[in-house]
Amino acid sequence: MTDRIPVRRALLSVSDKTGIVEFARFLAGQGAEILSTGGTAAAIRAAGIPVKDVSAHTGFPEILEGRVKTLVPQVHGGILGRRDAADHLAQMDEHGIAPIDLVAVNLYPFEATVAKGAPFEDCIENIDIGGPAMIRSAAKNHAHVVVLTDAAQLDEVRAELEVGGTSAALRRRLAAAAYARTAAYDAAISQWFSLQLGEEFPQRLACAGVLRQTLRYGENPHQRAAFYLDGSGRPGIATARQVQGKELSFNNLNDTDAAFECVAEFERPAVVIVKHANPCGVAEGATLSEAWDAALRCDPVSAFGGIIAVNRRLDAAAAEKMASLFTEVVIAPEADDAAIAAFARKKNLRLLLTGGLPDPAAPGTVFRSVSGGFLAQSRDSGRIAADALKVVTKRAPTEAEMRDLLFAFRVCKHVKSNAIIYAKDGATVGIGAGQMSRVDSSRIAAWKSGEAAKAAGLDTPLAQGSVVASDAFFPFADGLQAAAAAGATAVIQPGGSMRDNEVIAAADEAGLAMVFTGMRHFRH
Known part of the structure; x- marks a missing residue:
């Protein structure tokens, strides 16, 4: 040449x-x-x-x-x-x-x-x-x-x-x-x-990305990694401006995306705390400060070194509280000058401002690599309204239980399967994620509820008087019975098991209200 x-x-x-x-x-x-x-x-x-x-x-x-x-x-x-x-x-x-x-x-x-x-x-x-x-x-x-x-x-x-x-x-x-x-x-x-042409999955699928940054390493130091933009403009880590902090890692980006997509599900002021791509605390409140207190109470141990996402302009009151905990990343649509100043004292904390929230209902395609190819599927934009629920027990949920059931099921979409969520008053009070057995997820969530209560100086587990959400049906009554034993009063689940009648009977026996969604939220 x-x-x-x-x-x-x-x-x-x-x-x-x-x-x-x-x-x-x-x-x-x-x-x-x-x-x-x-x-x-x-x-x-x-x-x-x-x-x-x-x-x-x-x-x-x-x-x-x-x-x-x-x-x-x-x-x-x-x-x-x-x-x-x-x-x-x-x-x-x-x-x-x-x-x-x-x-x-x-x-x-x-x-x-x-x-x-x-x-x-x-x-x-x-x-x-x-x-x-x-x-x-x-x-x-x-x-x-x-x-x-x-x-x-x-x-x-x-x-x-x-x-x-x-x-x-x-x-x-x-x-x-x-x-x-x-x-x-x-x-x-x-x-x-x-x-x-209305072809969601054409015969030949062409995808392209623009390099945003080369990362220090991937999930582990021996893996190489990079961050690409797909050009969709979906608000989130792709549109974020980093105000301060160290360079973002592969795991930071993955966890932050999970947190921000979850917090966008809620209309009221909300806070999501994520650790290892799973929410460990989610709450709504009258203010971000109130939502932060409730989200942190769910699992203060796991929240240490986690990712925080909010769905409102971040104010000083909430920022001051968040800055008191060791945190890797905080992501928000916007932030007040006083909130930015509160984080400035934590020079290693990454603060990301995205300019907007992703639309949970927007269509889109997500990909996952497999040997020799990749899987493509539409984004899980499913959302259940109260009038779409089917009451299957003798007792129907109260108005307060119904609000918490819908809240918990929205959280379920963002927790790795098998997912069990206990919620009360618009906040998670116990989360069981990623277990091979649904009953194990129920027990872990209940145990975490008890540990969180001890950390808060309470005599009874946070799950007492809560509702419980399951991302897929209970294959046996044991998972539901574990939820009842933890103090849950109402259940939301997709239904569709061969043993639905046994599970419904167990709910009636325990005095639980239960609704079926007809929609599941597996997240593998």
């Missing part, structure tokens, strides 16, 4: 014109001929920089409302021709094709057009054809041509041209970036088309 290639002729055609006029002025100063099209040519010409329209260079006018302007041999031959192949050079000379040494193209803003909800025809017109073709041509012939697809690359290319020309290493790296860009562009078009 030839090294240090100067630029004698450059083709500039960009939608994002950031820095392009200054770059064109630099190229002209280096003696390069500049070819351009449309708005890019107009901007360069307005700056007093010599520029030649592509149509003048090719002798072929722009036609079909600009759909065809660079898809001609004089452009692609000039980009693809090998400078080290005599037959290529002879053919280029025979057909009057001048070599093009630099191609700077960023594409029609298709993704932005879709994101703003433009009509179908507008989206179609923003599918770039000539741009990707030029990018791919230049990237293929990177031995002789340098290709730029992002304004952030201009300075690096300029620095190399100032010392004699672009290096082979840079051209190869920019070629790889170019193919990644066109692949992501095609993936966005493919996904949009599938949506228009």
Whole structure:
């Protein structure tokens, strides 16, 4: 591969014109001929920089409302021709094709057009054809041509041209970036088309991501990791501004996402505390400060070193309380200056402000890798309302029990299966997560309720007089009996077991009210 290639002729055609006029002025100063099209040519010409329209260079006018302007041999031959192949050079000379040494193209803003909800025809017109073709041509012939697809690359290319020309290493790296860009562009078009056709799972699924940051390591120090953005704009860790604190780790990001998605489920001021991707305390309150007290009371031991998420602008009163506990991350939509100042004393604590909350009901697709492929499924956006519940016991829940049952079932969605949630007065009072047996989850949640009561100086377990939620049906009566023994008075569960009648009979015998949702929330 030839090294240090100067630029004698450059083709500039960009939608994002950031820095392009200054770059064109630099190229002209280096003696390069500049070819351009449309708005890019107009901007360069307005700056007093010599520029030649592509149509003048090719002798072929722009036609079909600009759909065809660079898809001609004089452009692609000039980009693809090998400078080290005599037959290529002879053919280029025979057909009057001048070599093009630099191609700077960023594409029609298709993704932005879709994101703003433009009509179908507008989206179609923003599918770039000539741009990707030029990018791919230049990237293929990177031995002789340098290709730029992002304004952030201009300075690096300029620095190399100032010392004699672009290096082979840079051209190869920019070629790889170019193919990644066109692949992501095609993936966005493919996904949009599938949506228009109502194909949730098309025959070929194309996905793309943009690197946000390389992480220090993955779940463990011997694993490598990185954080990519999918371009959806869903509020959360992808949109967050880090106000302070150390660099976020893989586990920080994973846990923080779990906490923020959970807290978004609630309309009233709410706090979620997460440890190892499982909530260890969730509560609503009249204020964030009140919700924090109730969430922390559920499991103050596990909360140490955890992740805190809130669904409101973070105020000083709540922040002062949170700052008194060792915490890895706090994530909120916004925060008052006084709240930010309260955390500033904890220099290692990461404070993230997202600018908004994710919509729990919004559609979306989630992925999980498996050997040789990946699984795709729609996001669990299911939510049960009171009028959709089926009372299956002799006693119906009271109004207060019903509120807590709905609260607990929302929490269930965010706890690893098998999940058992005890809740009282809009707060979790015992959580059992990730056990192989549902009865074990019931017992663990009850035990944690007792430990939390001891920590609070209370004589009776927090679960006394609570309600209990199960993410899936009770396969046997023993899980429900364990809940009754812990002091629960009402139960919410999906139902659907072959032994539902036995479980209902056990609930009646214990005087429990029980409702079926008909919907489960497995989270593996």
